[in-house]
Amino acid sequence: MILPACREVYVKVFVAVLLACCSVYSFAKTVADVRIDGLVQMSATRAFDTIGFKQGSGYDSSNVYDAVNSLFSTGYFSDIDVYEEDDVVIFKVVERPSIGQLTIEGNDMISKDDLQRGLKLSGLEVGEIYKPETLNQIEQELQRQYYSLGRYSAKVDIEVEELPRSRVAIRINIEEGVTAKIVHINIVGNKAFDTEELTKNFASAETGYFNPFSSADEYSKQKVQGDLEVLRSFYLDRGYLDYQLISNQVSVSSDKRDVYVVVNIEEGQPYYINDVALSGSLPITEDLVWQHIDQEQGDVFSRKQVTDIMEAISTQLGDDGYLFANVNVIPSKLDNHKVDLTYHITPGPKVYVRRINFSGNSETKDEVLRREMTQFEGALATHTKIQSSKRAIERLGFFSKVDLKTRSVPGTTDQVDINVTVEEQPSGSIQASIGYSQSDGTVLGFGVSKRNFLGTGNKLAFNMSRTNQTQNYTLSYDNPYFTVDGVSRGYSLFYQVSDHEQDDVEDYDLDKIGASVSFGYPVSETQRLSFGATVKTTTVDLGSNPSNETSDYLNTYGDSYDDVLANIAWSDSDIIGGVLPTDGYSHRVTLDVATPIGDQSYAKLGVTSQGYWNLTDNKLWLFHLKGRAGYGMGYGDTDRLPFFENYYAGGVYTVRGYRASSLGPKNSYSNGTDTDSIGGNILLAGTAELIFPMPMVEDHRSVRTSIFLDAGNVFTDFCLAGNTTCNEGIDVSEVRYSLGLNWTWITPIAPLSFNLSRALNPKDGDSTDFFQFQLGTTF
Structure with a gap:
């Protein structure tokens, strides 16, 4: 057995001998030529640039050491030998194989496209150099993603098979397992409210009830994190400004099927409003602002109420052209759990609309959307008109999605462009109807309609129906x-x-x-x-x-x-x-x-x-x-x-x-x-x-x-x-x-x-x- 003091002496002697041996070769020599043997995938130009050696230049052992490190850092090589022969420095390299095949099997919860994008960011795709050290990281990351989805029994196995021409096949086998169920949610530290009231708006729920259309009892890290924010909002909306989340723990059963969630909180005491004031620059009369503030002395503080008030004031300012007004609330805690609220308003300049742009309407003409706009180009931008324009376009029924955004015009502070992006949905159809009656059998109908005829917003329709008793034919045209x-x-x-x-x-x-x-x-x-x-x-x-x-x-x-x-x-x-x-x-x-x-x-x-x-x-x-x-x-x-x-x-x-x-x-x-x-x-x-x-x-x-x-x-x-x-x-x-x-x-x-x-x-x-x-x- 070597004592600690003796071990230190031996280490010092070993280092001294090593340095002495290295110093024998540390004097500089002149390079007559440099050669790199074994290159297949890396180009010679890149390899020579990496090592930094030039013909006729001097080198010593530290230069060689740096060159080898630089080559290894590229990730292309699994082995490198350096030796000198007739004043020629020779680097003999063994390249790592490239990825010839990459397959993923067993994934359902995470799409293959998402997995492939993630693997690509990690350098794992067909044609890239195979780096064994990345496989362990990828395996752990995939395992972590499935854990966050509640699949604690998920398994990830990566197989590597050698292929001809210095290639490998990588096969990622995934067993997603089953989603762990939430057996119990326990909140510790709550005194003013019971657990049932605190958790009634949670997205997560304890298992044990039958609901075939709900996955509330399936554990998900993201879902639990959202519930913690719901819990925080619950207390802040009831005046508990000192509320704190102390910790939250998730315990998993030995069979990885059951999850127990424990949340530790500190409630504090509710705060009551002492005074409400306004500050900042008010471009409109105070009466217009105060009509949106429904808080009075003695009311319980509510964050939701404060948020609604700030939105209402912002909308009021937006309707007067101050589209980029900034409204903040400054709470000041007082003794005896009281709070002063100051609404600080920074209106900014009045904003005008320079241009309204439409995109996504490959079939519908711009004029069909433009005529629904209650906000006009060159006019003062107002919040209500912008929102009513969006809703009017949605009412057309031609689009599955309508997105309206305002963008500041570069170089100006008082102009915006309105960009309206739509996602068209089918507005025309070949209609057929089949009805089944226990006594009459089948009822047939046929029709062709276009609610957005030729992209004009006009409606053209022809319908016919036939039963054993009736034939109906209708042709209609409507120009709104x-x-x-x-x-x-x-x-x-x-x-x-x-x-x-x-x-x-x-x-x-x-x-x-x-x-x-x-x-x-x-x-x-x-x-x-x-x-x-x-x-x-x-x-x-x-x-x-x-x-x-x-x-x-x-x-x-x-x-x-x-x-x-x-x-x-x-x-x-x-x-x-x-x-x-x-x-x-x-x-x-x-x-x-x-x-x-x-x-x-x-x-x-x-x-x-x-x-x-x-x-x-x-x-x-x-x-x-x-x-x-x-x-x-x-x-x-x-x-x-x-x-x-x-x-x-x-x-x-x-x-x-x-x-x-x-x-x-x-x-x-x-x-x-x-x-x-x-x-x-x-x-x-x-x-x-x-x-x-x-x-x-x-x-x-x-x-x-x-x-x-x-x-x-x-x-x-x-x-x-x-x-x-x-x-x-x-x-x-x-x-x-x-x-x-x-x-x-x-x-x-x-x-x-x-x-x-x-x-x-x-x-x-x-x-x-x-x-x-x-x-x-x-x-």
Whole structure:
């Protein structure tokens, strides 16, 4: 055994001997020539530049040492020998092989493209020099990434195989394992609030509950870090300015399947507002600023409230042209847990818009976007007009994404450019619809529509549908900017042939042909008032067994009608998201009046309203409500609404789960034939939907899943004498309900939609449908 003192002596003697040996060769010599043997991949020019030796120059052992280090540092070589032969310094090198093949197997959670980009940054790609020391780093990094995703049982194995011509094949085998579940979340140090209240808004949740659409109990480092910020916001929003996160620990079970999260905090005490003041430069009156400050002495401090106030003040200043105003709050803690708040305002100069640029609209013309802009070039830039411009472009429905940014003009302090970047989504479609009925089989439809015809923003559509009973043909064209002021003009031609002998509506043939024209006037950014006229001819031909109701109407008013209708409509729409809306509302009221100029006199009033509410910030969980009501009546010489103008209920547009047009009042027959649905002059229908993200789907902008509850029916206030099955007026007990699941996918051609629904309260005589498939239509 060598004592420590003796070991130090031996080391000193060894170093002295080594230095003496080296000094023998340390005198300078002249290089007659330099040669490098073994180069294959590195060019000779680069190799000579690396070692720095030149013919005729002097060298010693330190120069050789530096040259060898420089060559090794390139990473190209696994071995280097240096020797001298006839005044020629020879470097004999052994190059490392290059990477000939690189394969990755077993990865699902992390895409191959992402992995390859990461490996490339580490120098691991085909054609690069193989460096064994990097493999261990890559293996550890991959392991770390999977750990952060909660895959503690993940394994990464890297195999290296030699190939001909000094190459190697690298195979990265990944076993991703299973995601560890969060068994328990424990918060230590909380006194004012219990753990349940603190964690109710966490993205992470303890396992043990059944929710097939949630991955909240799956551990993720990023998710836990986000929850810690949620916890911090919880306390700051309730005045706990001294809140501190002491530590957080994550423990993993021995089988690497269970995770225990422990968070240690120090709450402190809530602070109360003592005084609120303004400072800085105020370019607008103080009253305009103070109207946004709703804090008073004695209120509990809230960071969220402070943030909202700063945003409101910034918006106010932005509406006055101070687009780059800077608003900060300066809190000053006082004794007894009180705080003074000072809002410091730095307005900066007024800003004007130099230019508005559009990009991403490969199909849509610039003028279609520009005419939606309420913010103009050369005008004072205002926050409200910029945001309203963005929303107006979103309302067009042509784009899946709209991004609007302001950029300062170089060399100026008072000018900006507005860059509008859009991502177009299909605005045209070849539409088809396939409906399945348990009693009638398949219903087919076809249509071609373009909501952005030739990139002009105009709509052109041709639709036809065919069932065993009906053929419909419609051609329409609408120009939303017939004038520069936003007055719209639309035309429509329609033709309908119906044979109702074998359906649940009636036994008659109906032919309709007509045309309409309409003009729309903008009332506000979201509201429009439309006026129009429709001219149509209707012919009815009774079948072999008509009902008493249809026979009575034809006996009274004849079987052919030339009508002139006046139309008026009011709409208020702020729907965002195109085919699959994600936010906003829409309301529409229509009134159609068949004027006395024609053969019939009747009127129909319709109301439709719907809204979308985001339940989460990511706009993936939505609540949707939709309601529809209609009322029709005769007037003058017509004592009732014509039976062929009746409303109908049942099917995908009213109450799913019931056969189309099968609900409502029944007709009557003198010979005792089974009754059919004849519709009614009163319609009530509504839908409530919970929209949720579908598991394992990345692009939620093209796929939507929802659970729906439908309710509705049609009623009448005119029953023919002798019809004992008909009841006049609205009977709430006759409202039908259905519950179901809807799945919609926006394909490159058209929307594809499935409905699986169950009638909740069918009654005798109702026809139900369980499955409905559609291509080209969404509900």
